[in-house]
Amino acid sequence: MDLLPSADQLDLARVAADFLAEELPRDRIRQRADESSSLDPHAWAGCADLGLFGLSVPEELGGAGCGVEEEALLFRELGRQVAPGPFLSTVLAAQLAVAVGDGDLVASVVAGKTAVGLAALRPGGTFNEHRVRGDLDLIDAVDAPLVLLLGPAGAALVETAQLGDVQPVPSIDPGVRLAAASGVDAPVSAWLPAAVQPLYLRGLVLTAAMLVGIAEACRDASTEYAKTREQFGRPIGVNQAVKHKCADMAVQAELGMAQVYFAAVSVASGRDDAELQARTAKVVAAHAATVNAASNVQVHGGMGYTWENDAHLFVKRVEVLENVLGGRTEHLGQIIALPAPQ
Amino acid sequence: MDLDFSADQRDFRDQVRTWLHDNKPRHERPRAAAGIREYDLAWQRTQFEGGWAGISWPTEYGGRGLSLIEQLIWFEEYGRAGLPSVDANFVGLNHAGPTLMTRARDDQKAQHLRQILAGEVVWCQGFSEPGAGSDLAALSTRAEIDGDDLVVSGQKIWTSFAHVADWQELLVRTSRTGSKHQGITWVICDMHTPGIEVRPIRTMDGEAEFCEVFYDDVRIPLANVVGEVDQGWSVAMSTLSFERGTAFTAGQVRLASTVEQLIELAKERTGPDGRRPAIADDELARRLATARAEVAALRAMTYVGISRSARTGTPGPEGSIVKLYYSEMVKHVARLAMDILGQDGLRYVSRWVPGGWSGNYLYSYSQTIGGGTSEVQRNIIGDRILGLPR
Structure with missing residues (x-):
């Protein structure tokens, strides 16, 4: 038993962290706030070159052959950077495509040519191996030909074009594009039952990993500020x-x-x-990220309430991730x- | 990143489980101090004779010489078997023993370590004083060197089991020059020495395992000093790291069992609406679910801590994170039990008796104070882990 990441796993996380800090700095969210898509095409292509989308795709299909553990380390870094773009649904869609034997989709996702958005059913909606029915919220599906639905029974891919009228709606998170599809009755193009592979549980782990990355980033931002910000002639961090x-x-x-890690x-x-x-x-992880994001705003005082400071980016992403794949009460x-x- | 135990380790777990089942104490733990001493020592002796004492202690001191993983397995099975906490043996096994192992002379180790493991002696801790609680280094119990002895005068407080102890790990002030951290000496004190007076302190749960200890010209041989005279602070700090390392593992497993017992209790008892079981109450159900999730995460955090210790060889300041979270969690769970009991919580039942939720609730207040208060743990985390300015 050794629950900590190995040296190789830590190396992998460090490479991803360095790349994201360079290519997807948090300030990019502010820069792209008025663009129709949150996804920065140049950075997305860079992620494909680095092999992020195929991390857990088998090597014979062009991936790196890693597992949930390595993915969790990657998503923790994505959370830390509040990375914009449909990383979660795209990476999980690649797993679905591998499982159902859709080699073309695997290759296209791994190469960064196909992004897959995330679809969340609103109350009253249902989906199964055949159809999805009801109202949907779409997360970062602007440039995505497909959306992914995840539930305890299985995972489904649906063509975005089949969803009918999709209306953009304002998003609380400037790094996430939100849209609504009403009265959907669309066919499922690919289905992976949970009994074959529990993609929903994998999604929970990766979402939790992003939330942990945010919780850690908030801890680090507050600690750094508490060391350097002076009031009453001393750093504020001396105060208990x-x-x-x-x-x-x-x-x-x-x-x-x-x-x-355990999960x-x-x-x-x-x-x-x-x-x-x-x-x-x-x-x-959602609790950790929620309280840490709130504390981080408070520790930064007036600066923490500004658009310029990153504190609000953490608060807003936490809200999105808390609601993705089921909220606290459901779990x-x-x-x-x-x-x-x- | 793995949770795999080797075939040998799984085999070890089976052996532990079988042995504990066959050898655990059959009768109830007595309430009076003398009875507790005999009960705890007899149980420790049984473990020693069976070859199960000191799983990760070196074989030269009578231990098994196994790794922290086997120690974890032992604590897990010990907690699952619903066995009593080590209580009277805690200081010997988790404070004094490990400190002697790392800092004492060979003759001191030879004299004491095997006795501790074999359940022959009870140790207590003489650290806190009325004027030196969280600010431990402010301690003022003084010791003058006179020939081959230290002559000690002063007072210690919050000393668990002092009234039944044979030995004490005692911190005394041997010098007043320099900073307050200098001039402290860590010495082995024989509790039967003339001039020592022990007075039990009755606590809010009605029990009396705490004591204050008075020293009036108590002569302790200089040969009993561990490390150097005036250099006792670093010796004391190594002890506290051990306490905050893996020593809470059995307690955590016990806490997880407590949460499961509470879930069963909430299914059996009528809830606040007077009709349905308590578990049907949304608030109680969510608090129970939260407790189940939090003890699961606490276990994960313990595994991370043990993995880290196994890599670095010593428990680090991260132990304070586990200690802080664990002790706060104990209080939350004890409070939750009272809310499930409702009016039945007014009936006092000692924590030593099955169903002793009300006694346990009162006892839980001590958890975020002893072994360094939650506030002290937050200072340690802020200063030593995050590097915040003092």
């Missing part, structure tokens, strides 16, 4: 009211990170309690209903 807030952020980040290994190895561990990761309802952890 500030220091203890930072310490609590460190606790939350560590807790979320540990649970994401990633559980899903990868098919442990009996994988569902409980994955839902727990989402709940714990808690399942966590209490499932058998005790193994």
Whole structure:
């Protein structure tokens, strides 16, 4: 048993972190705030060159043959950078395409030529292996020919063109483009049952990993500010009211990170309690990111309330990720209903 | 990143489980101090004779010489078996023993370590004083060197099991020059020495395992000093790191079991509406689910801590994160139990008795104070992990 990443895994995360800091700095979100798509085509192509979309695609299909564990480390970095673009749905769509044997789609996604948006059912909507019906929120589906739906029973790909009238709606997050599709009754073009591969659980782990990245970035931003910002002639971090807030952020980040590792290994190895561990990761990481993002605004004072400071980017992305793949209340309802952890 | 235990480790787990099942204490733990001492020592002796004491202690001190992973497995199975916490043996096994191993002379190790493992002696801790709690380095119990002895006068407080202890890890002030961290000496004190007076302190849960200890010209041989005279602060800090390392693992497993017991309790008991079971109440159900998620994450954090210690060889300041979260969690779970019990929580039941939720609730207040308050842990995290200015 060694729950920490190996040296190779840490190297992989470092390469991704360096690339994202260089090619997708958080300021890019502000720069592109008025563009129709959040996705920066140059950076997206760079991610493909780096092999990010094929990280867990088998080597014989042009991928790197890694697993959920390495993906979780990558998505933690994406969270830390609040990276704009449909990374989650695109990477998971590649897994779906591999599982159903759609080699063309695998190759196109790995090459960065096809992005896949995320579709979230609004209350009352349903989907199964045949059709999706109801109202949908689309997340970063502007340039995407396909959208991905994820649920406990399975994962579905649907052609965006089949969704009918898609209306852009203002998004709380300037790094995410939101659209609404109403009264959808569309065919599913590819379906992966959870019994074959639990893509939903994998999605929970990766979402939780992004939330942990945000929780860590908030801890680091607040700590740095508390060391350098001076009031009353001293750095504000000497005050326990500030220091203890930072310490609590460190606790939350560590807790979320540990649970994401545990859940990633559980899903990868098919442990009996994988569902409980994955839902727990989402709940714990979302809580960590929510409280850390709020504390980060507070520690930065007036600066934390400005558009110029990154603090609001964290707050807003957390809100999106909390609602993706089920919110806290839904997961808690399942966590209490499932058998005790193994 | 893996959760795999080797075939040997799985085999070890099976052996531990079987042995604990066959050998665990059969009768209830007594309430009186003398009875607790005999009960805890007898159980430790049984473990030692069975070859199960000191899983990760070196074989030369009577331990098994196994890795932290086997130590983790032992703690997990110990907690799952619902066994009593080590209590009277805690200081010997988790503070004094590890400190002696890393800092004491060979003759000191030879005299004490095997006795601790074998359940022959009880150790207590003489650190806190009325004027030196969180600010431990402000301690003022003084020791003058007189010939081959230290002559100690002063007072210690919050000393668990002092009234039944044989030995004490004692911090005394041997010098007042220099900073307050200098001039402290870590010494082994025989609790049967003339001039020591122990007075039990009754605590809010009605029990009396805490004591204050008074020293009136108590003569302790200089040979009992561990490390150098005046250099005891660094010796003391190594002890606290151990306490905040893996020592809480059994407690965490016990906490996870407690949450599962509470979920069962909430299914059996009538809830706040007087009709349906407590688990049907949305608020209680969500708090139970949150507790289940949080103890799962606490376990993951413990595994990360053990993985980190296995790589670096020593417990780091990250132990404070686990200690802080664990102790706050104990309080939340104890509070949740009272909210499930409702009016039945008014009936006092000692925490040593099955169903002792109300006693456990009162006891839980001590958890975020002992071993360094939550506020001290936050200072350590801020200063030593985040590098914030002091």
